[in-house]
Amino acid sequence: MWWRFRRHRLAMLGTAVVLLFYGVVLLADFLAYADPVASEAQRSLLPPQRIHWWLNGRWEPHVYGLAGRRDPVTFKRVYTPDPSRKVPVRFVVHGFEYRLFGLIPTDRHLIGVEGARPEDTLFLLGTDEQGRDLWSRLMYGTRTSLTIGLVGVAFSLVLGVLLGGVSGLYGGITDTVIQRVIEIVRSIPTIPLWMGLAAALPNDWTVMQVYFAITVIISLVGWTELARVVRGRFLSLREEDFVTAAELAGSSQMRIIVHHLVPSFLSHIIAATTLAIPAMIISETSLSFLGLGLRPPAISWGVLLQQAQNIQALAISPWLLISAVPVIIVILALNFMGDGLRDAADPYGQ
Amino acid sequence: MLAFLTRRLVLAVLTVWAVSVLSFAVIQLPPGDYISSYIAQMSASGSFVSAQEAEALRHQYGLDRPLYVQYLRWMEMVVQGKFGMALEWGRPVSEVIGDRLWLTMAVSIAAILLTWVLALPIGIYSAVRQYSFGDYLATLVGFIGLAVPSFMLALVLMYLGFRLFNANVGGLFSDELAQAPWGWAKTWDLLKHLPLPAAILGLGGTAQLIRIMRANLLDELRKPYVVTARARGLAERQVILKYPVRVALNPFASTVGYLLPYVVSGSIIVSLVLGLPTVGPLLLRALVAQDMFLAGTIVLLLGVMTVVGTFLSDLLLMWIDPRIRLEGRR
């Protein structure tokens, strides 16, 4: 199966991208350079800064510093790029403290600026309304969104394998009942329900609790697809001769399941699971976008996009939409990867 | 055929029941009950509700009875069309929902129709001219539809519309007609505004259907009866359209059943972004404000309409596929 997968060039590309993103998950702290929750109203809505790589023919990456001035109309301090100030950009610099992989305390970051003044900071993707650096928030948001996807899919998987397996293995009434339940669940529009469930979460729950609850909610719908796949595989495998042979040889039911059936459908399950992750990501992003999912100070792609809800604000600061890009890329990549896995697992289709 | 119909009907009824229970759960979930929210509201506006009054109200609404009794009473009222009061608005729920539900269904159905109209020909073309430029283009569009959540698409389009045309591309009606009573002018206005939301909503589903149609048709095109049809002297267009397409249409049609919940779901968020006067924004407000009767009723009605729609599409499927019609009659 691995060899077939490799032939699928798109799938390989997708996998590479997915791995890249999960690398970000692990290294989010390292890749970010500003404290994601540190807000500074004075720096709100700054456009992304360009890194200029050359200076007088020499390789000296730098950004333009910011000059503050008083806006004559609002009397607020407004920052604009000042080309006369060149702030050098360095790599692997000191920054705020964190723990790498949650274990090693360090304060090194991939990129940063050396400069004394508070205006000399880096904003690779600009800032949001509260002056928080978007690049750093995006790094952390990636971590949250992708892990929710994984955890959610894990729950769906458990549910799906359980119900699908029981359904396929035992057949008969159990199968019919579970099938009907699955059909019923699929017939209900999901978003209104999720919204209802999410809105019901008490306001005073901690971020972690909300995170957990949201994960459970979004996994409640994804399981149907997985259950179908599992059931399908179990049904067809049940009739296979090698199962009968094992039974005749006297293997116990358990042994049959673990030793014979599981390896056969494992590849299908992996494929189906990979294809289920995008749905989870979209669900969480949608819910948080509406304000019903994860809430600040939690950061996820959906939370980041929430600021983009207002069209007027968006028109002035289009970089707020940047968070949409990783969503699209990851979903595409996961789909390619899942397609490749599926084709490799069963080249003749379902 | 009858067996098929009854099965779908029973399933539909069961689903409606499940939806009602879930809607009831939505109503009950937030901490506190209807009355405490009501009291909070009343005190906020200055009136005072005494403990006895609260007790009396609780009794009146049956809130001191066990849950299943409350559920039954609520169902009783629902069946009579009395959906309760919308707290925030101070008006009956049915009044507040008003037109919006129909508009939601209108947008959803428009999206589905658009999906069919687009996906079918593109899917056929993709399969027949496999690996052609058109096929790759269609696949690309398909991937976009797959990967970009509809609300994001809506956001981008709104932004572009604003930036490039300085126009608000959202909304279902032009400003003048928004409040006007229904008539030809308003209906026509609605139709003019429908394509954009329908397209945004439908893109995801279209992408999926194109892939399904293409895959199914590719399978069918390899089958001997297509060769036989050609060997009988039929023109190529007939050969493709009359036979394998018809057969590939079956799984296509059966997918429609699950398209409706998906589209209705999507319409909630998209209508928020585009500012459509449908149920979506209303639901969100209700949930945020913990206006539970409003929210629960919306969930219920949405669910029921979806089930009805699905059932109708099952009828359509039955009509298309003679294998189902004749099943059981041998």
Next chain:
Amino acid sequence: MASDRPLLEVRDLRTYFFQDEGTVRAVDGAGFSVFAGRTLGIVGESGCGKSVTARSILRIVERPGRLVSGEILLRRDGVETDLARLDAGGREMRQVRGGDIALIFQEPMTSFSPVHTVGSQMIETIRLHQQLDRRAAREKAIEMFGLVGIPRPERRVDEYAFQLSGGLRQRAMIALALSCAPRILIADEPTTALDVTTQAQILELLTRLQRREGMAIILITHNLGVVAEMCDEVVVMYLGRVVERGPVDAIFHEPRHPYTRALLRSIPSIHAPVRTRLPTIAGSVPHPYNRPACCPFHPRCPDFMPGRCDQAEPALLPTGPGHQAACFLYEGARP
């Protein structure tokens, strides 16, 4: 006499499949003649190009295949038309298909559209080739069903393929093919998927219809028993080329080409002593992209002549009355 000139004459037919990995020469210079009222058998192993030949005649070869060269001369009303020159999707060719030449397949179930009644498919074909209105076409369809031995044809006409039993489906398929009285019927492995009894019935039906209509049959099969029973002439194909052709008796009793001989030898005989080894043909069919540019059979030929057989391709050389074999063994032989 009408049967002196062939109804269909195929000359040097070449159909190649142009794929990314290479070109498959599915039919690489095939030629034979088909006469009215007689049955021609085309035999060979799987992959030798028999089916592609049939489809090439009807010009329904699918991409990436293409009829590269050759002539397919169809005689109609004294006029000869080269089917190879016609536009494959054009009107004239479409009229030939089903109207002059019909094709039936191995698997009847998948030959019918599952979502249309068998009758509607027949009526469609009839109306396509003959100027009949709905009612008349339906009458004709019912008549055809009766002709092939389907009981209660007026009811069966409105049924779907999945409602008919296997044998009836086969007959329905034959009725469909014959609905417009084609003068040539190409049967591609018509009996392979059938049990022996049904096989006999179908063959008997085909013979009966042939006698009645005077049509020619091209029977494509790898079953030599069927060939012996039904055919008047035989064409043996190997790797897209005709290696031997002649009257059925000559082929069976005096096979000339080493391949034909090997084929006949490999039929298990009821007369052979017990525990006799079944003779097989050494080697295997070469990869389609690696066809040798000389005698196609030489790597597996027991009579291989080095220096001759691997240098050039033998043409069909006469080896008897109406009998030809493409083998250098017969160079210089007198007919």
